[in-house]
Amino acid sequence: MVGATASRASLDSFIGDGLEAVEQAMRSVTNSQVDVLRDASQHILSAGGKRIRPRLLLLSYRALGGDNFDYAAKPAAAVELMHTASVVHDDINDHGVVRRGRPSVNALWGRTFALLTGDFLFTAVYELMAPYGDFNVALARAATALVEGETLQASAVKNGRFTREAYLRIISLKTAALFRAASEIGAKLAGANINETKILADFGFSIGMAFQIVDDILDIVADEITLGKTSGVDIGQGRGVAVAMQDHNGSARVADPVEAIKRRLLEGDTIDKARARAQVLVENAVAGLDALEDSAAKAELIALAYGVIQRER
Amino acid sequence: MVGATASRASLDSFIGDGLEAVEQAMRSVTNSQVDVLRDASQHILSAGGKRIRPRLLLLSYRALGGDNFDYAAKPAAAVELMHTASVVHDDINDHGVVRRGRPSVNALWGRTFALLTGDFLFTAVYELMAPYGDFNVALARAATALVEGETLQASAVKNGRFTREAYLRIISLKTAALFRAASEIGAKLAGANINETKILADFGFSIGMAFQIVDDILDIVADEITLGKTSGVDIGQGRGVAVAMQDHNGSARVADPVEAIKRRLLEGDTIDKARARAQVLVENAVAGLDALEDSAAKAELIALAYGVIQRER
Incomplete structure (x- = not known):
């Protein structure tokens, strides 16, 4: 018990120092x-954000025996910056004016400078x-996947084909691929073998899927102040989990006023079905960690997974 | 003389094969x-373009003894793709509707998809x-410089401070940095020493500066069909070499009709002064190659440098 407490304290300090080094790396570059x-x-960076991706990378690294937070901090910062780049561009295309509780870059500096930022x-x-060679390949692929997912989403909306299958493919590319890269890079940096790396990569992918489903649910049920970003964006654009999970999906009915669509979704069982799907993804992700040795970092990865479906913003 | 002819034929086949491998790498990725x-x-890729950056990389590689065009083709393709990415985004910010003699991505697919492309x-x-480690650092820095140059340009226009100094700083970042990366990476791939690498890097930088000055002159003097892209963009936005080289620079006078500004510039000696500046840059660049052993590739680098100031599009 004393050992567990000590190990827990050591993990907290590792993650605290690691996340501080991540902030430092992002500020510096x-x-x-x-x-x-x-x-x-x-x-946009100082507005915070959840930092779930760098946390996932650092915990994956630690769970497989890594102990040099400085070594893992730059890749963790890169993953968070990649995500941040994509939200800055998203806010141009979606006309998002609030992000992380502040005016978006687009709203403050205008489209030209938001594009360049x-x-x-x-x-x-x-x-x-x-300078990272091999680890770099995983993140480069995730970057391409992210842009592909955003593009598929815009295409599906434009063509009125926002089906369940399209939705799952979109979120696997635009969100889950980067989560997977985070946990995979963390494992590789710790010198994990192929099998351990795959366990962590799969874990990251599943919670990335769950994360995006919950994000899309919050876009409907949460208010803008809690959310810290423009809400109702998905429905306004005829996309997102609710559109995909409707019984007659594929017909986006974008002409409906956002509030009317929201009410209809909140009254039906669409949201419950989506929540259940996220729950299953998280449970599978956690079960996948069984093969790993127990540790404070593993326990924290499990907590992070459940946190993804319990969050309110 | 027979030796020179053979060496020349061998270079032509090296560059021909190398550029074909560049096209293949760009199509594939x-x-x-x-x-x-x-x-x-x-x-946008099949529309051609001058391919001057990959040619510069391949020639630099060859001039320093490199002989594996396949090894140099991917970095050369990366340099060209970086340039292409930036023109696709430029055409959003500048409302360019013609590029490389075709409708721009922005004009055909719209802003959202142009941003994502x-x-x-x-x-x-x-x-x-x-996968390239060290060589990658040079290109990554050039990528950042490119975006910084574009941003400085937009800021200078917005603030009405498009001075000569600002102009030179802008083109060194937005254009010359990528030319320098191309020749520097070519040299490094050939295993050049620090001194040789610096000679090639400086060469690339100078002809990049000359290239952009000539580009800006052509934006004023060439018609759109010869140019293959929307012309008069710089003047329309109160920027470019002519604005910077005017006697009373810094006052963009963007309210003047484009044609009136064009006429005034063509009548004065602004264009001649800019051409003279580009000429000096190219002559200095060529003089810098004196320290290198003569070869068919070196001769072709010199021809490429003069081509930069003699071109009509």
């Missing part, structure tokens, strides 16, 4: 000589990861 | 599972270069 890029990057955050990822 | 990304990428081309660069 975005400290551009160009005012707008530096200011807009710091605006997103590009800059992408190139910051590239700069951070350039 | 952009062969996305997502229709829009694949189609829009192939649209540009992102996709960026991630394609990242994927291509991920």
Whole structure:
């Protein structure tokens, strides 16, 4: 029991130091000589965000025996910056004006500078990861998948074919691929073997799927202040989990007022079905960790997984 | 003389094979599972373009003794894709509707998909270069510089401070940095020493500066059909070499009709001064190659440098 407490305290300090190093790495690589890029990057980065992806990377690294948080911090920062780049560009395409409880980059600096800030955050990822060779490949693939997922989503909406199958493919690309890269890179940095790496990669993928489903549910049920970003975006655009999980899916009915669609979804069992699906994904993800030795980091990975479906923002 | 002819034929076949491998690498990495990304990428890539950056990389590699065109082709493709990504995003911000003699991605697919196609081309660069370690760092820095240069340009226009100094800083970041990365990576791939690498890097930087100055001159003096892209963009936005080289620079006078500004510039000596500046840059670049052993590749690098100031599109 004393051992468990000590191990828990050691993990807390590892993760605390690791996340601080992640913030430092993100601040440093975005400290551009160009005012707008530096200011807009710091605006979105200092607003916080959940930092779930770097946390996942650090915990995966630790669960497989890694103990040098400095070594893992730059890849963890790169994963978070990749996500941040994509939300800056999303807010252009979706006209999102609130992000992480603040005005979006798009709202404050306008479209041209938001586009360039997103590009800059992408190139910051590239700069951070350039020296990493093999680990870099996993993140590069996830970056491509992310853009492919966003594009499939825009295409599916445009063509009115937002089916269940399309939805699952979209979220696997736009969200779960980056979660998978985070846990996979964490495992590889710790020197994990192929089998252990696959366990962690699968874990990250499943909770990424669950994370996006819950995100889409919150887009419907949560208010904008709790959420810290423009809500109702999915329904307004005829997409998201609710559209995909409706009985007559594929017909987005985007002409309906957002509030009317929301009410209909809240009254039916669409939301419950989506929640159940996220629950199953998380339980499977946790079961997949059975093969790993118990540790404080493993326990925290499990807590992170359940946190994904219990969160309110 | 027979030796020189043989060496020349061998270089032609090396460059021909190398550029074909570059096209192949670009087609392959952009062969996305997502229709829009694949189609829009192939649209802009198959339109051609001058391919001056990959040619510069291959020639630099060859001039320093490299002989495996396959080894150099992927980095050369990455450099060209980086440039292509930036023009796709430029055409969003500048409302460019013609590019490489075809409708721009923005004009054909709309803003959302153009933004995502540009992102996709960026991630394609990242994927291509991920395994390259050290060489990757040079390209990653150039990518960041490129975005910084574009941003400085937009800021300078917005603030009405498009001075000569600002202009030179902008083009060094948005254009010359990528030319430098191309020749530097070519040299490094050939196993060049620090001194040789610096000679090639400086050469690339200078002709990149000259290239952009000539590009900006052509934006004023060439018609759209010869140019293959929307012309008069710089003047319309109160920027470019002519604005920077005017006697009273910094006051963009964007309210003037484009044609009136064009006429005034063509009548004065602004264009001649800009051409003279580009000429000096190229002559200095060529003089810098004196320290290198003569070869068919070196001769072709010199021809490429003069081609930069003699071109009409």
